[in-house]
Amino acid sequence: MPRVSEAHLAARRRQIIDAARACFSRNGFHATSMQDVISEAGLSVGAFYRYFRSKEELISAIAEDVIGMIGEILDQVRTDEPVPPLAEAMSRVLRAVEPQLGPDGVFPMALQVWAESLRNPQLAEFVRRVYGTVRHHFDDLARRQIAAGHLPPGADPHAVGTVLFSLIPGYALQRVLLGEPDVDTYIAGLHTLLTTR
Template sequence: MPKVSDEYRDARREQILAAARRVFRRNGFHATSMQDLFAEAQLSSGAVYRYFRSKDEMVLAIAEDGIRGVIALMASVARDRDGRSIGEALAAATELVREKDEQDGLAGLGIQVWGEALRNPDLRESFATMLRGIKTEIAEVVRQDQAAGRLPAGVPPEDLAGVLVAVLPGVILQLAMFGPKESAGLPDALRALWPA
């Protein structure tokens, strides 16, 4: 049997996730069967199950893909400030969320993932771990801003980070409910709230 390359595996995995995103956006998680996913991906059940054991695993992979870029962005801002404020960091995260929503419907899928996480304890824990990662990165940015006098020093950085993390679900909810046009000004509003 010929060896399959990493590139092939990555492309096949992305093919399956792209199909899952499309069918989940169309039907929602609960109304989507594995048969629907096989048909959308144009793959056999065996081909799909090689990558994902269940629909829940696909939901988690979609959530992770959506949040991974935001966590990386926040980590980058925490490491390499270059004079950027917390407002600039949140604005950049908001712009990334808007781009991902335009590419693959992140906002509507995000709302569905949150709802599913309330029902599924494994998904809830995985999602909570991802959100804690964002909160940790934002807390580091907050510490730096507190030390520089740009944010109040009397509040624990983790508490301020918790409030700031809440901005991102708000952005996602507005994108899902109102679309990109009504949320276009949010990045500039964040920069104005917390200027450099």
């Protein structure tokens, strides 16, 4: 029997994750069964369970996708040379996150992951770990801002990173719950806060 390529395995895994996202977006985690996802993916039960054994594994894979996307954005911003001023760096992060706030983006799924983590200790630990990693990226961003002279030399990078991290879900929650503000308004407010002395 010919060996299945890594590319084929990765494509099949992506097919399942995309099917799960579609089902979870339509019906939520609790109302979606594994059979719903299997049907959406168009796979046999055996083929499906080769990749995922439980709904929790699917949720974790989706959460990893969300975190991976945010991590890539932050990696680009925090390694820029020369180091851009903080307001500009955060503006870039927000503009990159903006397309992920609609119904087909990753943020509505992130909300479901957060809610599910309140009742699922295994997922809660996963969420703590991966969001801790994201917050660490913001600590690094703050550290570089301090080194570049964009923030006071005595500033605590962890304290600053913690606040910067909260700006992203704060913006996203307002957009999802209230339908506003638009990204330009939020960034204008952010520029005022970060550049007023």
